[in-house]
Amino acid sequence: MRRAIIVCFFIIVGGLSCAQAAAETAAREPYGIGLEGFAYPHPVHMLPLVNDGEQLRMAYMDIAPAQPNGRTVVLLHGRNFPSSYWAPVIKTLSDAGYRVVVPDQIGFGKSSKPQGDLHFDTLARNTIALLDHLQIAKADIVAHSLGSMLGVRIARAYPDRIAHLVLTAPIGLEDYRLYVPPTPTEKILENEGKLTADGYRKQLETSYALKLPPEQITPFIDARFNIKGSAEYPRWLRAFVSSAQMIYREPVVHEIPLITQPTLFVMGADDKNAPGRANAPEALRAKMGQNAELAKALAARMAKGRAEVIPNTGHLVFLEAPGKYNELVLGFLAAP
Numbered sequence: 001m002r003r004a005i006i007v008c009f010f011i012i013v014g015g016l017s018c019a020q021a022a023a024e025t026a027a028r029e030p031y032g033i034g035l036e037g038f039a040y041p042h043p044v045h046m047l048p049l050v051n052d053g054e055q056l057r058m059a060y061m062d063i064a065p066a067q068p069n070g071r072t073v074v075l076l077h078g079r080n081f082p083s084s085y086w087a088p089v090i091k092t093l094s095d096a097g098y099r100v101v102v103p104d105q106i107g108f109g110k111s112s113k114p115q116g117d118l119h120f121d122t123l124a125r126n127t128i129a130l131l132d133h134l135q136i137a138k139a140d141i142v143a144h145s146l147g148s149m150l151g152v153r154i155a156r157a158y159p160d161r162i163a164h165l166v167l168t169a170p171i172g173l174e175d176y177r178l179y180v181p182p183t184p185t186e187k188i189l190e191n192e193g194k195l196t197a198d199g200y201r202k203q204l205e206t207s208y209a210l211k212l213p214p215e216q217i218t219p220f221i222d223a224r225f226n227i228k229g230s231a232e233y234p235r236w237l238r239a240f241v242s243s244a245q246m247i248y249r250e251p252v253v254h255e256i257p258l259i260t261q262p263t264l265f266v267m268g269a270d271d272k273n274a275p276g277r278a279n280a281p282e283a284l285r286a287k288m289g290q291n292a293e294l295a296k297a298l299a300a301r302m303a304k305g306r307a308e309v310i311p312n313t314g315h316l317v318f319l320e321a322p323g324k325y326n327e328l329v330l331g332f333l334a335a336p
Contacts, residue, residue: 028222030229033236034059035110038223041087042102044110047133049126051106052116058126059083059110060103062134063090069097071163072136073333074127077102078145079243080204082109082223089142089318092326098333101139103130105150113232113239118246120153128158140164140333145171145273145315146243152252155259164333165263168325169271169315173294175251179284180276182248188241197225209270209314216319247275257301264306264332265295266325268313306332 031037042061049056061083073093077083083102093100104111105123127150131139140163143151148170155162195203201221204210210217227236274289292309299305308328313320 028226028229031223031226033113033227033230033232035082035223035227037226038082038084038110040082040084040110041090047130049106049129051114051122051126054114054116056106056112056114058103058106058112058130060101060130061090063094063100063102065094065097065099067097068099071097071333072099072101072139074131074139074141075100075102076127076141076143076147076151077104077108078147079108079240079247080224081145081220084109085220085316085319088322089326089329092322092330093142096330098140099136101130101134101136103127105147107239107243113235115235115238118239118242120150120246120250120252121157123150124153124157127154128161131161137161138163140166142166142168142329143170144168144318146247148172149247149250149252152255152259155261155263156255159260162261165259165261166266166329166332167263167295168266169268169273169291169317170265170295171247171273171275171291172252173256173291173298174274174288175253176248176274176276176288177251179274179280179288180248181279183276183279185238185241185245188244189237192237192241197221200224207273208316209268209272210316211270211312211314211320212316244275253298256298259305260303262304262306262332262335263299263302264308264328265299266317266328267292267295267307267309268315268317268320269309269311270313271315271317273315 042063044059046057049058075086083104086102090100107118138161141151148167149172151165155165269292271291272289277285277288295307299307310317310321310324318325
């Protein structure tokens, strides 16, 4: 008890409450690396797949609307987020009559964590395999962050399967190889392995310029750090690091102007996220992550591109400005 009082004293001096400290330091209930123990807003199904000879399972939610409009939207998640964070967007789209399909890509969320490397082409094939499995001939894509890079690959590789493309706070609007030197996988593994829950929270808040209350960020912390209690955590971590290398090694910016489908960029004005910036030479870092301007420039080069920038929002724009985001997306999807 005396030790706890002393600890709390120093924590209070540092600006944190004892309750906050307890939340950060309490033993975490372990999740499995398939996020077993982490709740999703709708039932989760599994699609068996084979990637590079490895038997895997792709998790997905499939939400039927009460009053169908005959169309389907596929939601593609970002790197640091399980697909459960789409819950408010799922409701908006479902209420508007859309069937909503929400996969966890292989390597993420409740899907299998492969031993091999991740590639956008493989994830694109997996997503089309899911549409085939569900007998969906054509769909709209609403994507976020890393999911937007995947959305670009799907739209380019399978143009007849995609009607509209919404890129929400996308990364990959520049070729990071022009700024950041190659980083060995083992070095990224070492850095990610050292990260603490508190450090991760600060990383999300600052890198993503988030305008969310702490309790809305906590599920993302839990989804990342409660799995450290799993004996398979090293396999999860390697898959997570593989996704970082995929972003770096497989740029899509050069393909974006070639997209023929109607495309909407929805950008947070304050979102300056640029993967790998910390590893770039200091003189180049300020040039990276000018995402709103990059989106506007790319949209101007596209046959049917449009960019909208929402003030006072960061990387999680659909959670930070839900009213404006929903208005933009529903209006865009309803247009011919």
